[in-house]
Amino acid sequence: MNDDTNFKHPSFYPKAEPDNSHPISFYLIAWLVLFILSALSYYIDYVNLEGMVRWVLITILALLKAGLIVSVFMHLAWERVALIYTILLPPILLIVMLAIFANDGNAINVLRYSLS
Amino acid sequence: MQDAELNQTFYEGQTIHHPKSWLTKYVFSQDHKTVAIQYFSLSLLTGVVGVILSMVMRLQLGFPGLFDISPDTYYQSITMHGMIMVIYLLTAILLGGFGNFLIPLMLGARDMAFPFVNMMSVHFYALSVILLFASYLVPGGPTGAGWTLYPPQVLLPGTPGYDWGIVMMILSVAVFIIAFTMGGLNYVTTVLQSRARGMTLMRMPLVIWCIFLATVIGLLAFPALLVAGIMLLLDRLIGSSFFMPDIFQFGQHVTNVFGTEYEGGSPLLFQHLFWFFGHPEVYIVALPMFGIVSELISCHARKNIFGYKMMVWALIAITAVSFIVWAHHMFVAGMNPVLGFFFATTTLIIAIPTAIKVYNWVLTLWKADIHMTVPMYYAVGFIFTFIIGGLGGLFLGNVSVDVELSDTYFVVGHFHVVMGISPILALCGGVHHWFPLITGRTMNNFLGKIHFWGTFAGAYLIYIPMHYLGLGGVLRRYYDFKGLAYVSDSLHDMNVFITLASIVVGLIQFLFLFNIVWSYFKGKKVEKNPWKATTLEWQTTTMPPGHGNWPNKLPTVHRGPYDYSVPGASEDYIPQNVPLEAETEGGSSHE
Amino acid sequence: MNDLVKDWSSDVSTFKIRWSKAMMWIFLISDTFIFGTFLISYMAIRLTVVDSWPDTSQVFALHVGGTDVPLLLIAIMTFILISSSGTMAIAVNAANKKDKRKTGIFMLLTVLGGIAFVSMQAFEWTKLIVDEGIRPWGNDFGAQQFGSFFFMITGFHGLHVLIGVIYLSIVSKRVLAGRYDGIDDYQIVEVAGLYWHFVDLVWVFIFAFFYLW
Numbered sequence: 001m002n003d004d005t006n007f008k009h010p011s012f013y014p015k016a017e018p019d020n021s022h023p024i025s026f027y028l029i030a031w032l033v034l035f036i037l038s039a040l041s042y043y044i045d046y047v048n049l050e051g052m053v054r055w056v057l058i059t060i061l062a063l064l065k066a067g068l069i070v071s072v073f074m075h076l077a078w079e080r081v082a083l084i085y086t087i088l089l090p091p092i093l094l095i096v097m098l099a100i101f102a103n104d105g106n107a108i109n110v111l112r113y114s115l116s
Numbered sequence: 117m118q119d120a121e122l123n124q125t126f127y128e129g130q131t132i133h134h135p136k137s138w139l140t141k142y143v144f145s146q147d148h149k150t151v152a153i154q155y156f157s158l159s160l161l162t163g164v165v166g167v168i169l170s171m172v173m174r175l176q177l178g179f180p181g182l183f184d185i186s187p188d189t190y191y192q193s194i195t196m197h198g199m200i201m202v203i204y205l206l207t208a209i210l211l212g213g214f215g216n217f218l219i220p221l222m223l224g225a226r227d228m229a230f231p232f233v234n235m236m237s238v239h240f241y242a243l244s245v246i247l248l249f250a251s252y253l254v255p256g257g258p259t260g261a262g263w264t265l266y267p268p269q270v271l272l273p274g275t276p277g278y279d280w281g282i283v284m285m286i287l288s289v290a291v292f293i294i295a296f297t298m299g300g301l302n303y304v305t306t307v308l309q310s311r312a313r314g315m316t317l318m319r320m321p322l323v324i325w326c327i328f329l330a331t332v333i334g335l336l337a338f339p340a341l342l343v344a345g346i347m348l349l350l351d352r353l354i355g356s357s358f359f360m361p362d363i364f365q366f367g368q369h370v371t372n373v374f375g376t377e378y379e380g381g382s383p384l385l386f387q388h389l390f391w392f393f394g395h396p397e398v399y400i401v402a403l404p405m406f407g408i409v410s411e412l413i414s415c416h417a418r419k420n421i422f423g424y425k426m427m428v429w430a431l432i433a434i435t436a437v438s439f440i441v442w443a444h445h446m447f448v449a450g451m452n453p454v455l456g457f458f459f460a461t462t463t464l465i466i467a468i469p470t471a472i473k474v475y476n477w478v479l480t481l482w483k484a485d486i487h488m489t490v491p492m493y494y495a496v497g498f499i500f501t502f503i504i505g506g507l508g509g510l511f512l513g514n515v516s517v518d519v520e521l522s523d524t525y526f527v528v529g530h531f532h533v534v535m536g537i538s539p540i541l542a543l544c545g546g547v548h549h550w551f552p553l554i555t556g557r558t559m560n561n562f563l564g565k566i567h568f569w570g571t572f573a574g575a576y577l578i579y580i581p582m583h584y585l586g587l588g589g590v591l592r593r594y595y596d597f598k599g600l601a602y603v604s605d606s607l608h609d610m611n612v613f614i615t616l617a618s619i620v621v622g623l624i625q626f627l628f629l630f631n632i633v634w635s636y637f638k639g640k641k642v643e644k645n646p647w648k649a650t651t652l653e654w655q656t657t658t659m660p661p662g663h664g665n666w667p668n669k670l671p672t673v674h675r676g677p678y679d680y681s682v683p684g685a686s687e688d689y690i691p692q693n694v695p696l697e698a699e700t701e702g703g704s705s706h707e
Numbered sequence: 708m709n710d711l712v713k714d715w716s717s718d719v720s721t722f723k724i725r726w727s728k729a730m731m732w733i734f735l736i737s738d739t740f741i742f743g744t745f746l747i748s749y750m751a752i753r754l755t756v757v758d759s760w761p762d763t764s765q766v767f768a769l770h771v772g773g774t775d776v777p778l779l780l781i782a783i784m785t786f787i788l789i790s791s792s793g794t795m796a797i798a799v800n801a802a803n804k805k806d807k808r809k810t811g812i813f814m815l816l817t818v819l820g821g822i823a824f825v826s827m828q829a830f831e832w833t834k835l836i837v838d839e840g841i842r843p844w845g846n847d848f849g850a851q852q853f854g855s856f857f858f859m860i861t862g863f864h865g866l867h868v869l870i871g872v873i874y875l876s877i878v879s880k881r882v883l884a885g886r887y888d889g890i891d892d893y894q895i896v897e898v899a900g901l902y903w904h905f906v907d908l909v910w911v912f913i914f915a916f917f918y919l920w
Contacts, residue, residue, distance in 0.1 A: 010720040011719070011725055022800065031790065031793035045919050058919050075799075080710060080723060081708070086722075090740075093440075100455060103452055105755045109757070304733050305729050305730045308720070309722065309729050312718075318716065335736070336737065340740070342741060343745055374844060380757065385755070388751075392744075
């Protein structure tokens with residue numbers, strides 16, 4: 001174990017390379033799906049969907065696209081589980097922030113209407 | 117021969133180049149130890165300015181009118197004092213100084229993961245300090261809106277530095293954030309990716325855990341400050357109204373730089389953004405000092421830290437919860453009262469992991485072989501001070517009590533005990549403890565004890581009366597209390613007393629700086645590992661450690677970080693890099 | 708789950724990836740917080756203001772052949788950025804196979820996409836400022852924060868694209884010059900790719916929440 005000559009630093013000699021050998025067509029398909037999803041969200045605006053339907057659809061499509069980019073293009077889907085969790089957990093704080101800010105923004109808006 | 121070996125690639129793709137000239141050795145050095153010393157000296161110099169500014173404020177409050185201090189100077193001093201102390205002194209010295217110095221040494225690495233980025237980090241820090249002080253040169257002087265920089269006040273005519281001071285301040289903070297990000301990425305990557313063999317995360321010394329988690333907090337919290345700063349800068353420079361509501365001054369609608377009216381912005385949004393950074397910032401400062409104190413207590417009480425794993429999980433809990441308590445700074449700011457309930461609850465919840473840490477320190481001391489060295493004085497003083505500050509926090513964390521106490525001197529007293537005195541004690545203890553490692557000499561014990569007692573006792577003479585002033589209803593950030601009927605004569609007298617005490621304590625801080633300088637030249641030379649510590653930084657072949665830290669091969673870690681007073685061992689401690697077989701009887705290692 | 712615990716309790720290296728890649732991922736998390744905070748502030752202000760928020764599909768309409776086509780330019784920009792992300796992915800793939808020439812060419816294609824994106828953004832800004840009269844301190848369509856948020860968020864994103872363009876051109880030049888032969892397994896391309904995909908990722912959210920919402 002103390003043998004320096006045989007030591008291989010795992011940062012530089014990972015035991016198993018993540019599967020990077022997808023064919024080009026794999027990325028083309030991902031690109032095509034992204035394109036379709038973008039077109040769909042554009043279509044939502046084109047046909048003037050309004051209200052909750054529009055918001056939910058836009059959010060779902062955006063999250064789908066983001067998921068596709070992160071998992072396929074950024075190769076997160078083939079990374080180690082430890083890295084995946086490290087990257088996906090911190091943005092939860094942003095969701096907390098979003099909830100609080102939305103609540104308070106709304107409260108100020110109500111206050112402003114009641115004053116004017 | 118040694119140099120040739122060092123210059124070999126130590127991990128693939130990274131070589132160590134020894135500095136040749138004076139410039140590459142001291143200014144453009146990529147050695148983490150030199151970078152740390154640059155951080156230390158620069159932030160201590162900045163801190164001296166911060167102390168002097170606090171004297172300016174105390175003289176005005178204690179003896180109003182006697183020293184010809186104008187309101188503008190007073191408010192600018194408040195702002196600069198706050199900014200300097202929180203960001204440019206404490207964040208920089210605890211993460212930039214201690215972090216840079218200790219992380220690679222304690223983890224058994226040659227250097228930070230990215231030495232060049234590390235060097236850039238300290239240069240950007242220097243630039244941010246220059247920008248900060250350059251705000252004294254712009255027309256109007258530095259901004260006087262308090263370190264929280266709340267709009268709309270910060271941009272209103274009448275506030276000192278409302279036109280150019282605030283611009284310089286934001287630029288300086290932005291540059292600091294860039295510097296911090298460069299340093300922070302280094303710390304996190306180094307801790308996660310370049311530890312010595314056998315050094316699992318659960319064998320890391322607690323101070324490394326603390327600095328690591330504080331850096332994580334910083335990397336996630338500073339973006340909010342950057343965004344708030346950018347938006348405030350745009351409000352000032354291109355006339356947007358992110359934070360500026362419809363606001364009237366002397367019957368006139370306040371206008372932006374283009375002469376059009378501000379309308380519809382939300383000042384509360386700034387407060388949310390600022391405190392989304394600001395409260396985690398408290399823990400950016402607090403966690404490293406927890407770590408330093410854990411090291412000091414374990415080493416100087418010759419005992420394994422009580423509940424190492426509990427300590428680590430408490431730290432992780434603090435890290436997570438620190439992001440969801442921010443609005444307890446805003447109970448009276450006019451936010452939705454419903455949120456007050458949520459934030460009061462989370463605030464009280466975060467006291468639990470903090471209390472766990474305090475109990476564990478005390479239980480480590482319990483029946484331990486306590487050596488009353490100077491670092492131990494500081495560590496024990498820290499525990500006392502931190503408990504008192506924490507108890508004040510319980511008052512302020514409850515909405516109904518906070519409504520009374522908000523914006524009084526109670527708050528000032530509370531956060532100076534928690535973020536002023538406690539860090540100074542932890543910091544000085546840390547410097548005393550690691551000074552031999554940096555210079556090869558010990559600091560003077562006598563001067564150290566005078567400084568400790570002066571700071572420890574003097575701090576209570578300053579801040580306990582401040583709590584009392586706050587209960588008496590004296591409001592903070594007032595230039596002058598003359599003619600205010602509710603401020604009684606006795607409260608005025610108390611202000612005089614606080615000022616006198618703070619001048620003495622302020623002067624005693626220079627004793628510490630003198631001690632550093634004196635000991636650097638005249639201190640007693642010491643052998644390797646003077647404190648008989650177990651952690652890796654003391655196990656280098658030379659002391660102070662040379663460039664590259666370990667001349668030949670990197671150490672291998674075999675045990676937990678606090679193997680003190682091991683039964684049956686030949687000495688009362690076993691360093692982390694001693695193999696288990698070497699100590700046959702005392703094989704009980706803590707993992 | 709087993710792997711998760713094993714990695715976190717291992718010695719030397721937690722993620723077993725190169726240091727530069729680990730650093731880029733951590734930086735991207737930090738950057739996520741910057742853009743996340745921008746977008747959340749935008750949400751908070753949009754909820755707060757009393758004035759109505761402008762109808763984006765009307766503001767960003769492009770006048771083509773006698774009719775107003777809403778968001779046409781934005782759709783094209785989205786398409787270009789997604790395509791450049793695709794070419795970047797192919798470049799990374801080629802880099803893993805140590806195909807130097809293909810890597811360089813696809814990176815240059817990515818750079819071209821980035822330049823096209825930034826130019827179209829410059830065109831969009833000019834159009835909004837000159838023709839529509841949108842200013843940070845007000846506009847004819849509704850709440851005045853609309854303009855300032857638009858310029859700030861797209862400006863900050865455009866800055867990221869611009870930095871990415873410079874970054875990628877330097878890396879692609881070095882790849883073609885053979886600087887990374889042997890020493891780094893072209894991992895640096897993958898790291899640059901992460902940054903570029905992140906820029907694309909941010910655009911997805913800006914497109915959804917600023918232009919479409």
